[in-house]
Amino acid sequence: MIDGGVAEQRAPYDHRFHAGNHADVWKHVAWLSLLAAHKRERILVLDTHAGRGGYALPARGGEWTMGIGRLRQRFAGGSTGSGAVDRYLARMPDPAFYAGSPLLTRNALGRTDQLVACEHDEATAEELRRAVADDPRIRVRREDGWAAPFPAEAGARTLVLCDPPFHEPADWLRMAELGQRVHEAGAVGMLWYPIKRWTRPTSLHHALRGRKVPHVAVDLLVTPIERTGHSLAGSGVVLIGAPASVLVELHAALPVVGQALAHHEGRWSSRSEAYVP
Numbered sequence: 001m002i003d004g005g006v007a008e009q010r011a012p013y014d015h016r017f018h019a020g021n022h023a024d025v026w027k028h029v030a031w032l033s034l035l036a037a038h039k040r041e042r043i044l045v046l047d048t049h050a051g052r053g054g055y056a057l058p059a060r061g062g063e064w065t066m067g068i069g070r071l072r073q074r075f076a077g078g079s080t081g082s083g084a085v086d087r088y089l090a091r092m093p094d095p096a097f098y099a100g101s102p103l104l105t106r107n108a109l110g111r112t113d114q115l116v117a118c119e120h121d122e123a124t125a126e127e128l129r130r131a132v133a134d135d136p137r138i139r140v141r142r143e144d145g146w147a148a149p150f151p152a153e154a155g156a157r158t159l160v161l162c163d164p165p166f167h168e169p170a171d172w173l174r175m176a177e178l179g180q181r182v183h184e185a186g187a188v189g190m191l192w193y194p195i196k197r198w199t200r201p202t203s204l205h206h207a208l209r210g211r212k213v214p215h216v217a218v219d220l221l222v223t224p225i226e227r228t229g230h231s232l233a234g235s236g237v238v239l240i241g242a243p244a245s246v247l248v249e250l251h252a253a254l255p256v257v258g259q260a261l262a263h264h265e266g267r268w269s270s271r272s273e274a275y276v277p
Helices: 022-037 068-074 083-090 101-108 122-131 170-184 199-210 244-261
Strands: 043-047 054-056 097-099 114-118 138-141 157-162 188-195 215-221 234-240 269-275
Touching: 022 068, 022 083, 022 101, 022 157, 022 188, 022 215, 022 234, 022 244, 043 101, 068 083, 068 244, 083 244, 097 101, 101 114, 101 122, 122 138, 157 170, 170 188, 170 199, 170 234, 188 199, 199 215, 199 234, 199 269, 215 244, 234 244, 244 269
Parallel strands: 043 114, 043 157, 114 138, 157 188
Antiparallel strands: 054 097, 188 234, 215 234, 215 269
16 A cells, blocks of 8 residues: 555645756657657547646746756757657757646647646636636646546547646555556556655555556666755656657656766666566
8 A cells, every 4th residue: 555644734736836847858869768658649638737738937046947957958959869858858849948748748649649737726727727728638627637537439548647746645645546447547647746756656656566457667767865864866757658669768858868968976866666467
């Protein structure tokens, strides 16, 4: 069972303070790779925790300076040597603005593809509606993304992105349950999670195995865990039903992103594991 406990009282989560950080970089490198792998198919996308769509980056300071800012600086004017990272940077042309997952997905949609973007917070959902109001392929729903039905149509591939704010320890169990739904629906899924300690990510992987969900997990740490205290050391993605080409791209991207974003004496690390019942 995934470790739980009493949820802390916290201020409402606002991703503006974290936009473009190292966890966003890894999440969106992976997500764009997954979208690209399905560009020849008709896709229906569910984004369970969509956010406001995009974020203005402060001119000075901010977590983005240690994320996409460092990546841009390191590879200014040239290829990174990774197709997945090059794709990501190409989708972020404005140095003062960070595109969140709904806008990145919109730019990858074909003419008949669709995106269902769920956002529980009313004000945030309204901002997202304004950001995508001119696109008939996108529906914004103010609802609990954990329970949202998967879009499905004959002849279309369903892709599910789940990157919650993890307000509560129970979200780790909800993620395992969502992974099971993705597998049972025959969909393709990407589940993103933060890494502060190995306990909860490892418990998530065990929960998915307990539910007989085939998956591959790819974790990237840009700071050694023993150096972070309780701050963010890295992040990981669980891929369910993903094509092998995505895994090849991500493993080639790991050293590029890791070396560029390593926070402590250039030290970074990765962990990958696969499970097939």
